[in-house]
Amino acid sequence: MTTQTYKYSQHPDTRPVTIALTAEQTAGHGDHWRILTDKVEDDVPNWLKSSIDDATIAAGLHASLTKDSLSNLLLSCNHMCHINQVLAMKQGKPQNFINAYPCVNSPYGLTCKIERIIANEDTQDAVLRLVSEDGSVIYAFDQMYTVNQSLYRQDQQYFVNFSAWAYSIKPSSKDESILVEDPEAIRYHRAYNDIVANNNGVIPQDLDQQIEQWQPDSDEALAPVEINLGNMCAYLFGETLGQEDEAWCQGQVLGKQQETLYDRPLTVFDVAILREPDADPFVVRMATPTTAEVSAIEVNDYIQANIWLQAAIYYENQNNAV
Numbered sequence: 263m264t265t266q267t268y269k270y271s272q273h274p275d276t277r278p279v280t281i282a283l284t285a286e287q288t289a290g291h292g293d294h295w296r297i298l299t300d301k302v303e304d305d306v307p308n309w310l311k312s313s314i315d316d317a318t319i320a321a322g323l324h325a326s327l328t329k330d331s332l333s334n335l336l337l338s339c340n341h342m343c344h345i346n347q348v349l350a351m352k353q354g355k356p357q358n359f360i361n362a363y364p365c366v367n368s369p370y371g372l373t374c375k376i377e378r379i380i381a382n383e384d385t386q387d388a389v390l391r392l393v394s395e396d397g398s399v400i401y402a403f404d405q406m407y408t409v410n411q412s413l414y415r416q417d418q419q420y421f422v423n424f425s426a427w428a429y430s431i432k433p434s435s436k437d438e439s440i441l442v443e444d445p446e447a448i449r450y451h452r453a454y455n456d457i458v459a460n461n462n463g464v465i466p467q468d469l470d471q472q473i474e475q476w477q478p479d480s481d482e483a484l485a486p487v488e489i490n491l492g493n494m495c496a497y498l499f500g501e502t503l504g505q506e507d508e509a510w511c512q513g514q515v516l517g518k519q520q521e522t523l524y525d526r527p528l529t530v531f532d533v534a535i536l537r538e539p540d541a542d543p544f545v546v547r548m549a550t551p552t553t554a555e556v557s558a559i560e561v562n563d564y565i566q567a568n569i570w571l572q573a574a575i576y577y578e579n580q581n582n583a584v
Contacts, residue, residue: 278416283382283504290385291363294570297427297551298364298526309524310362313337313345320346322406323413323577334360334386336408342367342530343523343549348386348408361385364523365405365572368425368547370532371579374400376414380504381407389507390573392422396541400424401499401506402573410575421579426509426569428550431531434492434512434564442487449476452483458539465539493564497535497544499571511535512566515559516545520552527552533565546571 292302299305317337321327335349335356344367348360374392377399381388388407392400402424404410442448453476458465466472478484493514500508517532529552536544548569550556559565 276415276417278376278379278414280379280381281503283380283387285382285384287504288382288385288387289505290387291361293429294363294427297429297570298523305524306362309345310347312524313339313347316341316344317347320406320409321577322409323575323580324409325577327409332409334408336406338365338405340367341523342547343521343528346405361387363403363405364427365574366425366427366530366547366549367574368423370425370545370547371421371423372398372400372542372544373419374422375419376416379404379407379411379414380506381411382504387504389504391506392573394541394544395419396538398497398536398538398541398544399499400497400544400571400573401509402571403507405572405574406576420575423574423576423579424544424546425572425574426546426548426567427572428531428548429568429570431548431550431556431559431565431567433559434566436490436492436564438491439488445484448484448487449478451487452476452478495535495537495543507571509569509571510566511546511569512564513537513546515561515563515565518559518561521549523549529556529559531559531565533567 295302295306316339318339320336320338332351335351337347338344344365345362346365347362349356350358350360372394374394376390377393378391379388386408388404389401390404394400450473453473457472495513497511498509500506513533513535515531515533519530521528521530528549530547530549532545532547534543534545548567
């Protein structure tokens with residue numbers, strides 16, 4: 263797991279820009295619970311009561327904390343699939359329920375900066391706009407916002423763990439392709455592949471110059487290019503304010519395992535949904551109810567999924583503060 267030097271900035275003006283969401287703009291978690299059950303009104307209250315028995319106080323980016331130091335308490339647990347609960351605090355004692363949502367723990371992540379936060383302070387729901395080291399923009403629901411929000415700094419790099427609940431997962435269509443016929447696009451595609459291949463898979467620093475100088479070795483080298491869309495990685499975040507964490511993705515399955523949440527059988531996939539040259543792949547651990555179609559998906563298959571993307575930032579995954 264990647265770590266980096268971790269140092270807090272104490273200047274309040276370096277906190278990320280926060281966009282406030284109204285109650286009308288906040289979608290809530292009804293659709294997220296419906297991934298797991300058709301009887302939300304009956305099952306979820308029972309799950310919340312049961313989860314208290316295994317819950318611990320989540321510290322997030324804090325090295326340690328006490329109830330007395332919190333305005334809100336975040337209860338979580340170490341199970342891969344679990345529930346987070348947010349409780350209001352007064353003089354170190356829980357007062358009332360604020361929010362709850364299902365979570366997935368993931369070992370996979372990227373080093374990112376927090377560019378912006380979209381949050382409803384009443385419900386403690388927040389979506390982070392993150393920018394990875396290679397410039398990829400990622401929106402994800404913040405599992406740890408309740409305890410982390412005061413520590414976030416815009417100029418700070420964090421190792422962010424990514425996970426998701428999947429509304430649906432299905433195999434990608436292997437027959438879906440596009441034909442590229444534009445001469446300039448074809449030339450760039452062929453030149454790029456030749457240059458990288460001749461450089462042992464490494465992109466040279468003068469790539470653009472080499473592409474300008476590249477010459478085809480035959481007429482066939484400039485023939486139209488067919489690109490199979492079923493064997494590619496892609497990630498598209500949502501377009502609605504406050505719901506950018508509702509995403510569509512396509513990627514390759516790297517791992518598969520079985521899990522349960524309150525006797526609900528789940529299948530958990532580790533999926534690479536972005537894979538760029540000279541950058542760490544964007545791998546997300548995503549859980550979904552087990553069905554016959556889901557069970558048929560195997561490691562190395564390409565899948566498409568509609569997901570609720572989550573982020574979690576923990577002190578233990580950063581180097582000690584300097």
